Amino acid sequence: MSPRADAVRNxxxxxxxxxxxxxxxxxxxGMDEIAAAAGVAVGTLYxxxxxxxxxxxxxxxxxxDRVADxxxxxxxxxxxxxxxxxxxxxxxxxxxxxxxxxxxxxAAARLLGAYPTDELVEDxxxxxxxxxxxxxxxxxxxxxxxxxxxxYLLINTAPTDQPPAVRSRWLTLVLPGLTARGR
Amino acid sequence: MSPRADAVRNxxxxxxxxxxxxxxxxxxxGMDEIAAAAGVAVGTLYxxxxxxxxxxxxxxxxxxDRVADxxxxxxxxxxxxxxxxxxxxxxxxxxxxxxxxxxxxxAAARLLGAYPTDELVEDxxxxxxxxxxxxxxxxxxxxxxxxxxxxYLLINTAPTDQPPAVRSRWLTLVLPGLTARGR
DNA sequence: GCCTATCATGAACCAGCGTTCACGATATTG
DNA sequence: CAATATCGTGAACGCTGGTTCATGATAGGC
Numbered sequence: 001m002s003p004r005a006d007a008v009r010n011x012x013x014x015x016x017x018x019x020x021x022x023x024x025x026x027x028x029x030g031m032d033e034i035a036a037a038a039g040v041a042v043g044t045l046y047x048x049x050x051x052x053x054x055x056x057x058x059x060x061x062x063x064x065d066r067v068a069d070x071x072x073x074x075x076x077x078x079x080x081x082x083x084x085x086x087x088x089x090x091x092x093x094x095x096x097x098x099x100x101x102x103x104x105x106x107a108a109a110r111l112l113g114a115y116p117t118d119e120l121v122e123d124x125x126x127x128x129x130x131x132x133x134x135x136x137x138x139x140x141x142x143x144x145x146x147x148x149x150x151x152y153l154l155i156n157t158a159p160t161d162q163p164p165a166v167r168s169r170w171l172t173l174v175l176p177g178l179t180a181r182g183r
Numbered sequence: 184m185s186p187r188a189d190a191v192r193n194x195x196x197x198x199x200x201x202x203x204x205x206x207x208x209x210x211x212x213g214m215d216e217i218a219a220a221a222g223v224a225v226g227t228l229y230x231x232x233x234x235x236x237x238x239x240x241x242x243x244x245x246x247x248d249r250v251a252d253x254x255x256x257x258x259x260x261x262x263x264x265x266x267x268x269x270x271x272x273x274x275x276x277x278x279x280x281x282x283x284x285x286x287x288x289x290a291a292a293r294l295l296g297a298y299p300t301d302e303l304v305e306d307x308x309x310x311x312x313x314x315x316x317x318x319x320x321x322x323x324x325x326x327x328x329x330x331x332x333x334x335y336l337l338i339n340t341a342p343t344d345q346p347p348a349v350r351s352r353w354l355t356l357v358l359p360g361l362t363a364r365g366r
Numbered sequence: 367g368c369c370t371a372t373c374a375t376g377a378a379c380c381a382g383c384g385t386t387c388a389c390g391a392t393a394t395t396g
Numbered sequence: 397c398a399a400t401a402t403c404g405t406g407a408a409c410g411c412t413g414g415t416t417c418a419t420g421a422t423a424g425g426c
Binding site: 190 | 371372373374375376
Binding site: 150153154156157158159162166169170172173174175176177178 | 337339349352356359360
C-alpha cells in the first residue's frame with residue numbers, strides 16, 4: 001500500500017515548516033509553531049514523526065548533507081587546481097557565516113562535534129575533508145598534526161552569536177594555531 | 184529596624200545552598216532544589232530574592248569577585264618579579280580548569296563576555312588584567328594588538344564541557360594566535 | 367510575658383511544551 | 397458508489413519549573 005497522496009504532501013509541508021522554524025529559532029521551536037507554520041494540526045506532526053527529536057533530527061541531517069556537498073565540491077575544486085588552503089578557509093568562513101544567521105546549521109554544526117565518528121554523513125564529510133587537509137599540508141600551509149577533529153572543535157567553539165566584527169576577530173586569533181604554530 | 188536574626192541566618196544559608204547547587208548543576212538548578220538544600224521553604228527564597236534571576240546573579244557576582252581577586256594577585260606577583268606571560272597562562276588555565284568542573288564559574292565567565300564593559304567587577308578585573316597584558320607585551324611574549332576583550336572572547340568560547348584531552352588540545356590550537364601571530 | 371511587625375511555610379497557581387487519543391474526514395480500492 | 401483503511405484534528409493530559417499568597421510561627425521591643 002503506497003501512502004495516501006495528501007499524506008506525502010503534508011509530510012513535505014511539515015519538513016518545510018520545520019526547516020523554516022528551526023532556521024529562525026533553533027531546535028527550541030515549538031511543535032505548535034511548526035504545525036501552525038505548516039498549516040496542519042499538531043497531531044499530524046506526530047503521525048509522520050514519532051517525536052520531536054526525530055523531526056529535528058531529520059531537518060539537521062538535511063543540513064549535514066548540504067555541508068557534505070560543500071566539502072566535496074571544495075575537494076574537487078582542489079583536484080582541479082585550486083589551492084587547498086583557500087578552499088578550507090572558504091569552507092570555514094561559509095559555515096561560520098551561516099551559523100550566525102541560521103540556527104539550524106548552528107545546531108547541525110554542534111552535531112558534528114558531538115558524534116565524532118558515528119554518523120553516515122560524517123564519513124562522507126570526514127574523508128573528503130581529510131583529503132583537503134592533507135593537500136594543504138603538502139603545500140606547507142597547514143601544520144602537520146592538524147586533524148579533521150580539530151576543525152570540528154574550532155567550528156563548535158566559534159562565537160556564532162556575536163556581531164560580525166567579533167566573529168572575524170575570533171578568526172584572526174584562532175587561525176594562526178593551524179598554520180604558523182611552532183615557527 | 185535591623186533585620187531579624189533568623190532572617191540573616193537564612194539568607195546566608197540560602198546563598199550557600201545556591202552556590203552549591205549552581206556549582207553542581209549550573210543556573211538551571213531548580214528553586215525547589217536550592218530551597219531543599221538550604222533546609223528552607225521555597226517562599227523563603229522569594230522573601231530574600233525577588234526572583235530567580237536575582238538569586239543567581241548574586242551567586243555569580245561572588246564568583247566574578249573571586250576571579251578579580253585572582254587577577255589582582257597575579258598582577259602583584261608580576262610586580263614582584265614573576266613573568267607576566269606565565270601569570271596570564273596560569274590564570275587562563277585556572278579559569279578553564281574551574282569552568283570544566285564548576286558550572287557556576289562557567290556561567291560567570293559567560294557574564295564577562297556578555298557585559299563587555301558594564302560591570303563594577305569588570306572595571307577592577309579589566310584594569311589589572313590590562314596591566315598584565317601590557318607587561319607581557321613589553322616582554323615580547325604577546326602580540327601587540329591583543330586586548331582584554333580578546334581573552335574574554337577566548338575564555339567564552341572554550342570547550343568547557345569536553346574531556347581534558349580535548350580542552351588541552353584546544354589550548355594548543357588557540358594560544359599561538361596570541362603570541363606568534365604574524366611571524 | 368505580652369504584642370506586633372517581621373518572617374517562614376508550602377500548597378496552589380500558572381504558563382509553556384511535548385505528547386496522546388477518541389473522533390471525524392477523506393483518499394483509495396474493487 | 398460504497399466500504400474501509402489511512403489520515404487529520406485539536407482539545408486535553410502530564411509534567412516541569414517559576415512564582416504567589418493566605419496562614420501560622422516567632423523574634424525582639426516595651
